Amino acid sequence: MEFFIMVLLITIIMAIAAFVKGIIGFGSSLIAIPLISAFVLAPGDTRAIVVTINLMLNLYLLIRADTLNLDGIKTFLPLIASVFVASLVSGFFLTSFNNDAFNIVLGLLLILTALNKLFNLSFVIPHPKRYFIPVGLLGGALNTLVGAGSVPVLIFLGNTDLKKDDFRTTIILFLLVLNIGSLGSFMINGAYDYTLLLIALGIMPVLLIASNLGIASKNKINDALFQTIISLFLLFIGLNSIFGWL
Secondary structure, eight states: HHHHHHHHHHHHHHHHHHHHHHHSOHHHHEEEEEEHHHHHOOOOHHHHHHHHHHHHHHHHHHHHOOOOOOHHHHHHHHHHHHHHHHHGGGGGTTTTOOHHHHHHHHHHHHHHHHOOOOOOOOOOOSSSGGGHHHHHHHHHHHHHHSSOTTHHHHHHHTBSSHHHHHHHHHHHHHHHHHHHHHHHHHHHOOOOTTHHHHHHHHHHHHHHHHHOOOOOOOOSHHHHHHHHHHHHHHHHHHHHHHHOOO
8 A cells, every 4th residue: 555655656746847837848857856755655765766757758859859950969969968978977976866866956956947947047158069078078067967957968068059950859768868867877886776767667757648738738828927826836835944943
């Protein structure tokens, strides 16, 4: 019964996160990770199952993609390569990355994302390609240690003068490589419970339905208001992750 309740809670939380992402296009990991780690699983297992689910979703999106922008892949190869290396290597720090560090780093990511959305921060990063490797290293490390490494990378890419078409499909490949690296790192360092893989496989149909429902609801919801509500929620749980109010 306890196992059933655990799976049910994970399914509900991940479905809500997938639904929200379907509407506003961001936030699935940032919603799921703090809620699952607070109420269901330990931080280590939380990041592992979220990475597993994200990997499956990225694979699904890649299969559904009509084409891949080969020129875009060449352009972003330093970013893709560096994120893969960092996601693997950072696994050796998993044992020293305790729950307090997990909560602080996650909280900072939540606050960064919330403020970015609330204040609609927009700027242009000149010569973005020179930052591909350091941004990739940061994203890979954060994905393995926290489970949300795509956040700084997507914020970075969204504030460059690079053509969106150049990385719209390439970003799917980037996220796939990112999560493959993190999952491989968990396995290499013995930080992966294979029961989580079975859970992820079992709940995936529900998450796909929730995501598609979110996409279908996009035009029926006040997007600006909904984004503000979600951003305030992320800000609150980010502050809570750092200061432990609850």
